[in-house]
Amino acid sequence: MNFETTNANLVSNNWLTQSSYITAQALQNRIYLDTLSQRNLYAQMLGDLLLGYLKKFNYDGFAHEIQQRILQINPENLTALIVDANIKMQIAAAEIKRAGNPPEEKLPQYPAAYRAYLSMQQAYARVDDLGYQSMPPEAYQAWLKSFEAAKEKQENKELKEKLQKEIKLLKSLPKPKVIYNKNN
Template sequence: MRKYIHIAIIALVLISTKTHAQDFLYDEAYKSIDAMLKGEKPYSFKNAVFEVENAYKQGLLDTTYYSLAIKTIAHLTKSVMQSRTLKDYDYSDRKEVEKYAALYTVMKDSITINFKDGQSKWTAFTYDFNDIWGDDDWSNMFVSKLLDTHKGNCHSLPYLYKILAEEIGAEAHLALAPNHVYIKHRNQKDGWYNTELTSGYFPIDAWIMASGYVHLDGIRNGLYMKALNNKESLALLLVDLAQGFDKRFPENDGSFTLRCVDKALEYYPNYINALLLRLETKKKQLQEYAKSKDKEINEIMDDQDGKVAWIDLNHQVRNIHELGYRQMPKEMYLDWLVTLKEEQEKYTNKKITTFNKQN
C-alpha cells in the first residue's frame, strides 16, 4: 500500500513540475514582449512570435531551425531584388519598393532557382482552408507551421511577411479587418496601399468595407484598417499568447489572460481582439463567482461584488459597440475572402499589381 502511495505522490509531483514549467514558458514569453515594449530589450517581431509559439509548444519549438529558415528566405528575397527590376516606378523610394515587390514575389510566386549543377523550384505560400481558426489545433495559426508546410492563414501569412520585411530591412505594417490581418505599405507614388496575402491581390479599402462589418466608427477609432506600429504589433502577440494559454489550460482562472490583455491595451487601447478577450474572460470569472454562490449570472445583483462585476461587464459591452465593433459570423468570412478573387476588377488596386510584377 505504501508503495502505491509513493508512486502516486511522485506522479503528482511530476505533473505539478510539468505544469509549472509550462506556466514558466508563458511567463517568460510575456516578460520578453513586455521588455521589448518598454525598450529594455531590442525589438524583434520574429523573436516575439517564436517565443509565443514555443510557449504553446511547451518548449519544444526548434527556434534555431526556424530562425535559419527565415534567414534562408530573406537571402532568396534579396536575390530576387538583385535579379529583377521594377516596372514603371521612378521615385526616390525605389529601393524600398523593390523590397516590397521582392517580398511579394517570394511569398506568392513560384520561383525557379538556378544552381551550378541544376535547378530547384521555390514553392509559394498558399492559403490553408483547413482549420482556419485553430479550433482543432491552435498551432495551425503558427508561422512555424507555415514554414513547414507553405500553407497558412490570415494570421501566419502576414506575420511571416512582417518578419521577412524586418529581416531585409524593409518596413511593413500589420493592419486589421474583421477576423482578419493584412499588410499595409506606403510609397511615394500611390501613398498607402494594401497587400492581401491570403489571395495574393492588392485590394482597395472598398473591399474591406464590403465585408459589411466595418463600421465608420471602427475605422475612426482604430479598430480596423489602421497601419499598426511595432508596439501595436507586439500587442497582437500578447493576445495570441493569452489565447494559446487558454487553449493549453482551459480551466485557468483568467488572471494570466487578463495580464496579457491589459498590457496589450496599454499599447493599443482599442485593439478589438484584446477588448473582446477581456470581456469573455471577465464573463467567465463572473460565471464562476455566481456558481460559487449557487446562483445564475443574472441573479447576483443583490451581491455587492457581483453587482459591481455585472455593471462593469455591461459597460465593456457598451464600449465595444460604441467603438464600432460589429460581429462578423465565421461562416461569412470565407465568402468575403472569395469576393476579392471573384470581383478582381471591382476591388483590386491595378496600379499596385502592375508595378509589383517584375521583369
C-alpha cells in the same frame, strides 16, 4: 496594404469594409484599417500571442500579464479588450451561478454577483463604444464561401487566358500541307 490571410490575397480597404462587419465607428476610432505604429504593431503581435496561448492553455496568470502589457502599450487594443470582456463574462456567470441564478432584476440583492455583472457590462460597453461588431457564424461561413467562388473564378480566368494563348500560338503556326495520294 491589406493581406487577407483567409484567402491569401491582397485586398482593398473598400473590399474589407463591404465584405465584413467593420462599422464606420470602428474606422473612425481607428481600430480597423489604420496604419499601425511600431508600438501598436507590437501590442497586436502580443495580442496574437495571447489568443494562441488562450487556445492552448486557457486564461491564467501569464495570460493576464500579457493582456495587461498589451493594454499598457495600447489601451484600445481590441484583442485585449475582447479577452477582458470575455473573462469578466465567465467571472459574472460563475458569481451568478453561486448566487443561485437569480433573474437580472434581482442581481442587486447579491453584491458579488452584481459587481461582476456590472464589470462585465462595462467591459462589453467599452468594446462596443469602439465600434466593434462581431460577425455572426452564418455570415462568416458565407464570407468564406465567397472566397471559394472568387478563387474558382480566378482559376477559370487563368485557364481561359492560357487556352487563348495556346489558340493564338496554334494559329500562328504555318498551316500543314495536306498531300493526297490518289492511289489510296
